[in-house]
Amino acid sequence: MKRVFGVALGILTAIGGFVDIGDLVANSLVGARFGLALAWATVLGVIGICLFAEMSGRVAAVSGRATFDLVRERLGPRVGLANLAASLLVTLLTFSAEVGGIALALELASSVNYLLWVPVAGLALWLVIWRVKFSVLENVAGVLGLALVVFGVALWQLHPDWSQLVQQAVSPRNPPGEGLPTYFYYAIALFGAAMTPYEVFFFSSGGVEERWSAKDIVTSRMNVFVGFPLGGLLSLAIAACAAVVLMPRQITVDTLGQVGLPVAVALGKLGLAFAILGFVAATFGAALETGLSCGYSVAQYFGWQWGKYVRPRDAARFQLVVLVCLVVAAGTVLTTIDPITVTEYSLVFSAVALPLTYLPILVIANDPDYMGARVNGRVANLLGTVFLVIILVASLAAIPLMLATRAGQ
Amino acid sequence: MRASDLLGRPVLDATGRRIGLVTDLRCVKEAGPDAAWGVLRLESLVVDERQIGSRLGYDRHQRSPALLRGIMRRLHGRSTVVPWSRVAGWSRDEVRLR
Amino acid sequence: MTTVDIHLQLLDRQVLDRNGLLVCKVDDIELHEGPDGVPFVTAILVGPRASGPRLGGRLGRWLTALAWRLAEPPGDAPPRIPFGRVTAVHSAVDVDRTRAELAVDPLEGWVERHVIGRLPGSGHAG
Numbered sequence: 045m046k047r048v049f050g051v052a053l054g055i056l057t058a059i060g061g062f063v064d065i066g067d068l069v070a071n072s073l074v075g076a077r078f079g080l081a082l083a084w085a086t087v088l089g090v091i092g093i094c095l096f097a098e099m100s101g102r103v104a105a106v107s108g109r110a111t112f113d114l115v116r117e118r119l120g121p122r123v124g125l126a127n128l129a130a131s132l133l134v135t136l137l138t139f140s141a142e143v144g145g146i147a148l149a150l151e152l153a154s155s156v157n158y159l160l161w162v163p164v165a166g167l168a169l170w171l172v173i174w175r176v177k178f179s180v181l182e183n184v185a186g187v188l189g190l191a192l193v194v195f196g197v198a199l200w201q202l203h204p205d206w207s208q209l210v211q212q213a214v215s216p217r218n219p220p221g222e223g224l225p226t227y228f229y230y231a232i233a234l235f236g237a238a239m240t241p242y243e244v245f246f247f248s249s250g251g252v253e254e255r256w257s258a259k260d261i262v263t264s265r266m267n268v269f270v271g272f273p274l275g276g277l278l279s280l281a282i283a284a285c286a287a288v289v290l291m292p293r294q295i296t297v298d299t300l301g302q303v304g305l306p307v308a309v310a311l312g313k314l315g316l317a318f319a320i321l322g323f324v325a326a327t328f329g330a331a332l333e334t335g336l337s338c339g340y341s342v343a344q345y346f347g348w349q350w351g352k353y354v355r356p357r358d359a360a361r362f363q364l365v366v367l368v369c370l371v372v373a374a375g376t377v378l379t380t381i382d383p384i385t386v387t388e389y390s391l392v393f394s395a396v397a398l399p400l401t402y403l404p405i406l407v408i409a410n411d412p413d414y415m416g417a418r419v420n421g422r423v424a425n426l427l428g429t430v431f432l433v434i435i436l437v438a439s440l441a442a443i444p445l446m447l448a449t450r451a452g453q
Numbered sequence: 454m455r456a457s458d459l460l461g462r463p464v465l466d467a468t469g470r471r472i473g474l475v476t477d478l479r480c481v482k483e484a485g486p487d488a489a490w491g492v493l494r495l496e497s498l499v500v501d502e503r504q505i506g507s508r509l510g511y512d513r514h515q516r517s518p519a520l521l522r523g524i525m526r527r528l529h530g531r532s533t534v535v536p537w538s539r540v541a542g543w544s545r546d547e548v549r550l551r
Numbered sequence: 552m553t554t555v556d557i558h559l560q561l562l563d564r565q566v567l568d569r570n571g572l573l574v575c576k577v578d579d580i581e582l583h584e585g586p587d588g589v590p591f592v593t594a595i596l597v598g599p600r601a602s603g604p605r606l607g608g609r610l611g612r613w614l615t616a617l618a619w620r621l622a623e624p625p626g627d628a629p630p631r632i633p634f635g636r637v638t639a640v641h642s643a644v645d646v647d648r649t650r651a652e653l654a655v656d657p658l659e660g661w662v663e664r665h666v667i668g669r670l671p672g673s674g675h676a677g
Contacts, residue, residue: 347576360663425518456580493592
């Protein structure tokens with residue numbers, strides 16, 4: 045019974061923890077502009093992250109090594125350092141976006157300017173990282189994030205033309221007035237929102253934090269193959285709500301309030317309250333993950349002791365890196381740069397940085413010295429190779445498309 | 454000496470022709486009096502045309518995925534193993550063979 | 552006869568201490584020539600004085616020079632772990648001393664004493 049509860053909790057955490065500020069903004073923005081014509085990009089991203097997370101979780105469970113350990117080993121110290129620099133920059137950018145997201149969500153809840161919430165959010169984040177047990181931190185944020193299910197409820201309540209929604213999704217065509225480059229730019233943004241690099245650092249490091257061994261592979265797989273797709277469904281619900289409520293009124297999404305508008309329309313104040321709770325939980329949880337991931341990647345490259353499973357004193361430099369990154373992230377938000385803009389940039393750069401971490405994981409998951417009998421099977425390798433190509437294409441196309449469309453104007 | 458003194462250095466044969474770059478130092482593990490795990494004696498140098506991606510492991514035991522293996526085989530060209538006894542001398546710029 | 556490839560199987564691996572704590576990476580390997588002229592591995596070298604040259608280029612030279620100057624005591628021999636201390640080589644390298652006994656990484660201790668250790672609650676695992 046206890047085992048079932050553990051597995052269920054893991055799945056719920058995976059669902060609620062799937063959505064972060066990037067998913068909220070990207071899906072809502074795209075839904076309002078393109079309807080569900082880009083749903084395939086989200087679906088592709090969800091399949092990709094499932095594949096990627098399963099491999100890195102399995103590697104962590106079998107070898108006890110987390111992602112950045114392996115990056116340096118396989119790519120060498122020189123390329124590994126370049127990889128670290130790029131990944132850290134992107135993760136830090138995402139961290140800033142998440143901190144901004146927390147502040148915006150709290151502003152929605154309280155009508156107090158978001159900038160005033162930044163120091164509060166920063167302090168709360170640091171205290172949680174410092175004192176709260178890893179599994180508690182993950183599970184609470186994840187379960188509270190389930191409040192975002194309200195988007196599914198709202199969609200139901202709106203009585204949309206389901207056949208029309210399905211039509212949009214299965215015959216993906218760019219709507220009139222939107223160029224093809226813009227279409228693909230947003231496809232990459234959605235893909236980057238689902239396949240975030242930090243998720244893999246966090247998932248594999250978390251596996252080591254929780255002392256996974258080979259017998260935990262099954263649990264890890266359930267989290268990934270049940271939890272992540274359901275989380276992806278939430279992303280689609282957010283897009284669909286925007287498609288149904290915002291698109292006909294030609295409302296473009298550039299605030300968090302507009303992301304929640306469909307829920308307010310469908311379910312009134314109570315629904316919006318749930319949505320805001322979901323926003324706070326999702327962004328706070330994601331901020332914890334990105335903050336810790338900054339520390340994980342630096343410490344794992346250099347070989348320092350890392351993790352919350354030891355006392356802070358015993359992982360001093362890791363804790364210092366997390367603290368410094370938190371200050372930088374909060375500071376970035378305090379420069380009054382629009383957090384939604386930061387979020388959009390973080391998605392594009394995530395797509396660019398994705399091959400850096402994906403390739404080593406794919407290689408190690410096939411290494412018999414590391415994995416013994418648990419190397420990738422044929423299906424995993426076939427999918428893995430296909431996604432390697434997709435990721436490389438997205439990575440190379442991201443910046444040119446961003447420049448060509450002036451970030452989606 | 455250090456492993457990094459040899460790795461990546463060009464290898465020249467007795468006539469001065471360049472064979473490739475040192476991509477690995479192959480050792481034999483033996484038992485030893487002071488060693489809990491073993492003593493590693495340098496037996497040979499692994500020499501490849503190019504160094505890129507040599508640590509992904511496709512020259513040795515890594516077999517999948519097939520696409521990467523194909524790409525790596527192409528990139529690395531000929532791979533030779535040179536016994537240490539054939540090394541006449543080495544410096545910061547090169548390794549010379551007998 | 553087991554063969555071990557230094558670049559593929561030893562370099563840049565994580566070093567674990569006797570209690571399983573993370574110590575450092577294998578930044579370089581030191582070899583000495585034996586009486587028969589055949590080199591054998593004598594130590595694991597740790598820290599920027601060891602990894603600097605491996606980074607190559609201007610960055611590597613700059614980093615190594617900086618590390619020399621900041622070293623305590625100054626000099627160009629990086630901290631080392633004698634290879635006899637190694638008890639296993641798998642996905643990481645196990646060593647039979649504790650982190651404190653190995654003393655290859657003074658910076659960690661410094662950060663612990665002067666920064667993290669000063670914050671309340673640093674002695675309790677989260």
